[in-house]
Amino acid sequence: MFYLDFQKANCKNCYKCLRSCPVKAIDMRNSQAKIIESRCILCGHCTHVCPQNAKSVHNDAAAVLKLLKTKTVIASVAPAFVSSFGLTSFEPFRAALKKLGFSDAYETSEGAAVVTAEYKKLLASGKYENFITSACPAVNRAIQLYHHDVLKYLAPVDSPMVAHAKILRERFKNASVVFIGPCIAKKREAAESGIIAGALTFEEVAELFENNGVKPVAVNPEMHESKKATVAAVSDTEEPGEEKIAAKFYPISRGIIKSFDAFPGGYEYIAVDGVSRLSQALEDLKNVKGVFLEINACEGACVNGPCAIQRSGGNVEANVRVRNYTNGAPLDVVREHPSVAVERKPLTPGDRIPTDDEVAEVLARTGKRGKCDELNCGACGYNSCREKAWAVVNGYAEVEMCVPYMREKAESMGNVVIENSPNGIIVCDKALKITEINRRAEALVGAARPEYIFDCFDPTAVFKAAENGVQSRVDALKIEKSGKYVDMNIVPLAGENALLIVLIDVTDKVNYDAELDKVKRGTFEVTDSVIEKQMRVAQEIASLLGETTAETKIALLKLKDAIK
Template identity: 40%
Template sequence: MINTIRFKEANCKNCYKCIRSCPVKAISFNNDQAQIMEDNCILCGNCLKVCPQNAKSVVDEIGKVKGFIKKKYSVYASIAPSFPSAFKSNNAKALFSALEKLGFSYIEETAVGAFAVSREYEKLIKKGEMKNIITTACPVVVSLVEKYYPKAIEYLAPVVSPMIAHAKMLKHAYGENIKVVFIGPCLAKKKEYRDGENDNLIDAVVTFDELKKWLEDEGIDLNEFQNENIKDDETLIEGYYPIVGGILKTINKESSYKFLSVDGLKSCMETLDALVKGNINGYFIEMNSCRGGCINGSCNNNSSFIEAYDDVLNYVSNKIVSGLKDIKVDVDLSKGFCDKEVKNIIPDDKTIRSILKKIGKFKKEDELNCGACGYSSCREKAIAVYNNKADLHMCLPYMREKAESISNIIINSSPNAILALNSELYIQEANNSAYRIFNIENMNLVGKNVFDFFDCPDFAIVRDTEKDILNQKIHYDKFDVTVEQSVIYSKEHEAIIIIMKDITKEEKNQEQMNKVRSETVEIAQRVIEKQMRVAQEIASLLGETTAETKVALTKLKDTIVTKMGEDE
C-alpha cells in the first residue's frame, strides 16, 4: 500500500497539533513519532495544513508524469474547475498553453465530467427513490461515510466523482492508451484514483501546489500566455462546483427534496450524526469536506478564501455560461460503496481507570479534558492508549507537572542557595536553601530587586557583559554570611542564575585558626626576643669575667716569670 502522506521523523516535535486537527483521530503516536494510520485516514489533509514543522509530505507524482511525456505517450490533463483560484487567471487558455509547454497533449476542464455527474444527480432526484441523497463528488466525504458512518452508506448517491467521470469520457472518446492526469486541489484524489474500481482510468494525480513548483522549475511564467487569443470563450455552469452550493447551482431542483449545502468536516459529521440517529427524510445534501469548498482544498495554497471565491466567480460569470453544451455521456457513471467501518476496542471502565492512574489521574476531578494531547477527553485518550494509537505520556499537563516536580526536588534539595533573576535583576525564583542560609524564612524574595538583599556589583556586570563570574568569595555584611558565588548568564532566557555555596563556617574556622596561628607566632616571637636578651646578658657577663681573669692570669704569669729571672 502506498502511503499518500509521509512523515519525516526528524522533524516531528511532539506538539500533537496534527492529532488535535484530525477529525477522525487517524494519527497514532508511539515512540515519540506520529504516523498516519492508512486504514483509518480519510485524507482530509488537515494535518498537512497545521503541521508547524513541515514534518509531513505528500507523495509527488510529477516524476511519473514526466516519464509518460518522455516516453511519448499522449498525456491528457483533466484540470479541476477550482484552477482560477490557484493560478489567479480567468484565462483558461493561458494555463492550457503552459501545460502544453510542459508536454501535455490535450487539456480539458474536469467540469465536463461534473456536467455528466450533475445529470446523474438529476436522474436520482427525479426518481425520488432514495430517502436522502448525499453527493459523492468529494472523496473525503465518501471515505468518512464508509469508515465512520456506514449506516449512512445508503444515502450516498451511487455516482462516480467528476474526476472519474471525466477520465471515463476521455478514454472512451480518445482510446484506452492515452494517459489521463488529474490536476486539482485535493489530496484525497491521489487515493481515489487507486481504488480498485478505478484502475486504468486515471494514471496520475498532480496537485495545484505540485504543478506550480513544476512550472517554476521549468521557468514557465503564466503571464507570458495571458494575452493569447481564446478560441472558446464558453464554460460550463459546472465551473461553480468548487464553491459552496456550486453543485446545487447545476441541477434542476424542481422536486420534493429539500436542498442543503454543508461544508467543513465538523458540519459534515454533525449532519451525518443527525441522518444516522434521527428521523430525517427527503434531503438532497451537497457535502464538501473542505470548509468553503474545493477552493480551500488541502493542496491549493492560495492567498485568502474570499479572493479564491472571487476568482472562481469571475471566471465562470464572465463567460457565456451554458448548461446545455453538446456533451455526449456514453459511459457508465454508476458507483457502489461498501462498509469499511473502523472499529476501536472499548475497554471496560476498570481498565480505563488503570490507564488514567498511570498519569496521575486518580479521580474524576483530575481529568482536565484540556485536549492538548489531541483527544477531546482524558478517557478518549486512555482508549487510544489501549488501542496502541497514543503514547501514555502524551498528557502535557501531567508531563509538565512531573517535570516541574522533579526540577523542584533537584533545586530545593540543593544545599546551595539558588536564585534566578530576570534582565531587570528582579528575583524570579529562590530555593529553600536561599532562605535558610540567610536566615530569612519569614520573607519573600520573589518579585524583589536582588540589590534589596544582596549588595554585590557582579549581578549587573554579568547582565551587561553576558559573561559569567565564577567561584568568587563574597561576604554579605547584612547577613554576616560568606559565600562562594557563581553568577551565570543564560542568553536563551535572558536570565541570571546565582549559585551561592555557604562557606561562613569554614571561613570562621579559618579565621579562628589564623588567629591562633597569629597568637602562637606572637608568643614565639616574644620568647625568642627574651631568649636573645638573656643570651646577650650572659654573653656580656661572660665577657667581663673573662677579661678580668685574663688580666689576673697575665699578672700572675708576669710575676712568676720575673721571679724566675731573679732566682737565676
C-alpha cells in the same frame, strides 16, 4: 502506499496537526508526527496548519513524465485551475500541458456534469431520505470509515474525476488518463480507481512548468467572448435530450448546488465545508429528513484545496475567478456516457476500541483517577482525556503527551529537588519579595517564611544584581540572625523578572579558617619571642667573642619572615 506525511527534521512536536485532524489519524510517538494511513482521509488540513510546513506529499511528477514519453496521455484538469494559475480560459493551460508532452487535456467538469445529471435522477427517484454528494474523496472516505449510519445517504455515484476518466478512456481507447487538481485525496482515489494512471497536484504541475520553461499565459478576455459566441451557435445543433450543466462551479462552496438548473422537490439544499464541521454535519443528518447535503472537506471547497496555489486575493479572489469563468463559459453538455454508478462500502480503520479497564489504566498513569481529574483541555491534541487514552492503547500516542500532567510532574519533581537540596534556594522578584524559599534557606537565614530579602540578610548585592541584571557572587556573607556564613550566588532569571539566590553554607570553613589563623598567630608569637630571645643571647655572646653579630641577626630575621 504513502500519499502524505510529515518531514522528520521539520516537526517540532507541537500537536497542532493532531488538534486539527478531524479523525485523529496522526501518530505522535517519539516526538514525530506520522500519518496513520488506515485512518487518514487525506483532507490535507494538518498540512495547512503546520507552523513548520512539514508536509511531504507523494509526488507523482517523475512517474507521469516517464509515462508521457511512452504513452498517449490525456489530462483531466479540475476547474480550480483558473484560480490557482490566474487564468480566464482553459486554452493556455491546455497548450502548456501539450508542451509538457500530454497528448491533450480536457476539463474534469465534463465528468462533473454527468455526476450532477446522475444526482438529479437519483433525487427524482424519491428513494433517498437524505442525500450526500460524493465529489470530495476525503468526505467519502470519512463516511465510509467513521459514519456508517449515514453511508446509505451517500450518493452511489463516481466522483467527477473518475466519471471523467471513464468518459476519456472510452473516447481515447488506448490512452492513459492523468488527473490534475488541488487535492491530495484524489491521489489515493486515482490509484484505487484502476483507470487513472496518476494524479498531479497544481503545485506539482507548476513545478513542472517552471522546470521546463513552460508558462500558461492568460488570453485576452475578448477572445474568450468570441469563443462563447461560437459555442452558443454550436449548442443550437445539440442532439435532443442533451443536458447542459454549469459544472464548472464545482470547486467553490455550494458549487454543486449551483450547477443544478432545476431542483428536484422534497429537499432542502444545504452546503457545508471544512473538516471541522464535517463530523457534526454528518451526525446531525441522522436526525433530519429531506436534506441534500453538499460537503467539501476543504473550507471554501476545492479552490482552497491543500495543494491549490494561493493567490494574493485568497479565497475571495479564487471564488471570483471561478464564478467569472463559469458564468462566462458555455455550459457543460451531458452526452451519452458510461455508467458512473458505484457502490460505497463501509471501511474500518483497523484499530480497536479499548476496554473500560484499559482506558482507566491509561488515565491513572496520568493521575486521572476520577471524572473530576479529566480536564479534557485538548492540549495533547485530542478532544478529551478518554480519546487520548484510546490513542495510547492503540499505540498512536504516549502518556507523556498530557501537558497538565507533565507540568505537574515537572513541578513536583522540581519541588523534590529544591526541597532536598543541601543548599539554600531563594527566588525573589525584583522588589526583593521572596516567592520561593526552601527549608535549608530558612535554616540558614534563621527565619521561617521571611517575606523580603532584607528580612534575611544585607540585601545590597541582591539589589545590585536586580538593577543591572548581572550574575554576582558574595563570599562568606555573615547572616546575623543565624550566625551562619554563606557563599551567595545571585542569578537574575532572564524573562522571569526574578532572581535565584543560592546559599552555600560555609560556616564550618569560616570557623575553621579563623581557628587556623588563631593557631598560626599563636605559633608566630611564640616563635617571635623565641627568636628575639635567641637574638639577644647571640648578640651578647657575639659582643663577648667579637664575632660578626650582623650575619646572625640577618639569618634570624629571615627565619622570622619565613614563619610569618
